[in-house]
Amino acid sequence: MEKLKIAGGYPLKGSVKISGAKNSAVALIPATILAESPVTIEGLPDISDVQILGGLLEEIGGKVALTNDEIYVDPSNIVSMPLPNGRVKKLRASYYLMGAMLGRFKKAVIGLPGGCHLGPRPIDQHIKGFEALGAKVTNEQGAIYLRADELRGARIYLDVVSVGATINIMLAAVRAKGRTIIENAAKEPEIIDVATLLTSMGAKIKGAGTDVIRIDGVDSLRGCRHSIIPDRIEAGTYMIIGAAMGEGVMIDNVIPLHLESLIAKFREMGVIVETSNDQIWIAGNKDLKSVDIKTLVYPGFPTDLQQPFTSLLTRANGTGVVTDTIYGARFKHIDELRRMNAQIKVEGRSAIVTGPVQLQGAKVKASDLRAGASLVVAGLMAEGVTEITGLEHIDRGYSHLEEKLTGLGATIWRENLTEAEIEQVQNS
Numbered sequence: 001m002e003k004l005k006i007a008g009g010y011p012l013k014g015s016v017k018i019s020g021a022k023n024s025a026v027a028l029i030p031a032t033i034l035a036e037s038p039v040t041i042e043g044l045p046d047i048s049d050v051q052i053l054g055g056l057l058e059e060i061g062g063k064v065a066l067t068n069d070e071i072y073v074d075p076s077n078i079v080s081m082p083l084p085n086g087r088v089k090k091l092r093a094s095y096y097l098m099g100a101m102l103g104r105f106k107k108a109v110i111g112l113p114g115g116c117h118l119g120p121r122p123i124d125q126h127i128k129g130f131e132a133l134g135a136k137v138t139n140e141q142g143a144i145y146l147r148a149d150e151l152r153g154a155r156i157y158l159d160v161v162s163v164g165a166t167i168n169i170m171l172a173a174v175r176a177k178g179r180t181i182i183e184n185a186a187k188e189p190e191i192i193d194v195a196t197l198l199t200s201m202g203a204k205i206k207g208a209g210t211d212v213i214r215i216d217g218v219d220s221l222r223g224c225r226h227s228i229i230p231d232r233i234e235a236g237t238y239m240i241i242g243a244a245m246g247e248g249v250m251i252d253n254v255i256p257l258h259l260e261s262l263i264a265k266f267r268e269m270g271v272i273v274e275t276s277n278d279q280i281w282i283a284g285n286k287d288l289k290s291v292d293i294k295t296l297v298y299p300g301f302p303t304d305l306q307q308p309f310t311s312l313l314t315r316a317n318g319t320g321v322v323t324d325t326i327y328g329a330r331f332k333h334i335d336e337l338r339r340m341n342a343q344i345k346v347e348g349r350s351a352i353v354t355g356p357v358q359l360q361g362a363k364v365k366a367s368d369l370r371a372g373a374s375l376v377v378a379g380l381m382a383e384g385v386t387e388i389t390g391l392e393h394i395d396r397g398y399s400h401l402e403e404k405l406t407g408l409g410a411t412i413w414r415e416n417l418t419e420a421e422i423e424q425v426q427n428s
């Protein structure tokens with residue numbers, strides 16, 4: 001078990017290259033199951049979610065070669081082996097194995113997913129979609145059993161706008177007979193990326209990125225090569241770091257359009273932002289003005305940036321209200337930020353941040369991935385040394401974090417925990 005140590009308070013500058021999007025990668029990899037010949041995906045982030053999914057595909061018979069940023073999957077010998085336990089519990093996106101295996105084999109047994117604990121994260125809309133396509137779905141001892149004699153296209157209205165349900169239904173529907181229409185679909189860029197891969201594989205999909213997606217099922221899908229989109233959440237995290245401590249930080253390999261909600265908030269705060277084709281330049285400002293944010297589905301402010309943004313608000317002048325309309329309990333980072341001297345109180349779905357304060361280094365624990373990101377931002381801003389445990393969460397989503405931050409001039413390193421520290425972390 002390791003901890004991350006950050007000697008904070010120093011200005012940062014230089015450039016940072018953004019990796020491929022985690023939330024695309026974790027859907028693209030299961031999507032390869034649908035092909036009947038090899039698929040290569042390039043530009044992947046080097047994160048544990050990707051490694052776990054690669055391992056899961058091997059477990060069910062796939063031939064997998066995973067390097068730092070590329071995966072080759074030969075799915076010819078994949079079988080619909082039940083995966084009720086084990087690695088599926090380590091990440092959220094293992095739910096995409098349901099849609100992909102149902103699409104290819106018309107049956108699947110997949111344990112309920114893990115991932116970040118952000119309050120309740122039901123998958124009722126995924127199941128509603130699979131049932132509409134003709135699958136019988138049961139939940140037996142924490143695993144979802146799916147079986148269909150055949151999948152038939154259907155009109156599916158999502159009661160909740162869900163990224164996971166939209167992609168999962170798409171994965172199954174590409175191999176259904178006839179037309180599927182997903183209404184009230186999510187519009188996140190990762191959905192377009194998955195539709196692009198499926199289309200290269202031979203699927204017929206129209207409207208990905210809008211709230212109505214039409215899919216005409218096909219009899220078979222073939223292998224292809226796909227290049228993933230950049231991670232807008234990783235990019236947003238480095239933009240926040242640039243706004244907090246940057247004396248000029250260039251974010252490289254980014255699609256500025258994906259980050260318009262964050263850029264708009266930065267401009268309200270007085271952060272200097274310049275965008276070009278695939279780069280964003282950020283310069284902090286010692287006199288930041290506080291703002292309110294409300295998380296919304298894309299293109300609104302992403303819930304996945306809410307936690308790191310909250311850390312930034314501690315150094316802004318005034319009071320900022322952070323409301324999470326997607327996950328009303330995504331506030332486990334707040335107690336840890338308070339240990340670092342932040343003045344934040346939580347009221348219902350909102351965190352009220354009063355600034356500016358000088359954060360102080362402390363021993364803190366990441367309870368989930370973006371809580372970890374918020375503590376890294378705070379650690380870079382704080383006076384003294386911050387020690388962060390719970391790195392397994394951060395490693396799910398940030399590729400080469402220390403390397404990238406060191407490249408910007410940060411002092412950040414990993415150390416092994418002592419036995420006493422391990423016991424302390426396990427009991428906390």
Ligand SMILES: CC(=O)N[C@H]1[C@@H](OP(=O)(O)OP(=O)(O)OC[C@H]2O[C@@H](n3ccc(=O)[nH]c3=O)[C@H](O)[C@@H]2O)O[C@H](CO)[C@@H](O)[C@@H]1O
Pocket residue numbers: 023026092093120121122123124125126127160161162163164165186303304326327
């Ligand atoms: C692997 C992945 O891509 N994870 C992202 C995905 O998660 P995930 O796909 O799990 O999130 P959803 O978009 O499905 O969830 C959005 C909201 O809908 C609710 N809901 C969802 C499905 C359902 O069947 N029933 C239901 O009520 C959820 O509880 C939540 O309040 O989108 C989230 C919202 O942008 C992000 O925070 C996650 O980083």
Ligand SMILES: C=C(OP(=O)(O)O)C(=O)O
Pocket residue numbers: 022091092093114115116304369370397
């Ligand atoms: C919540 C997140 O991930 P997951 O859905 O994979 O748990 C995230 O990326 O912030």
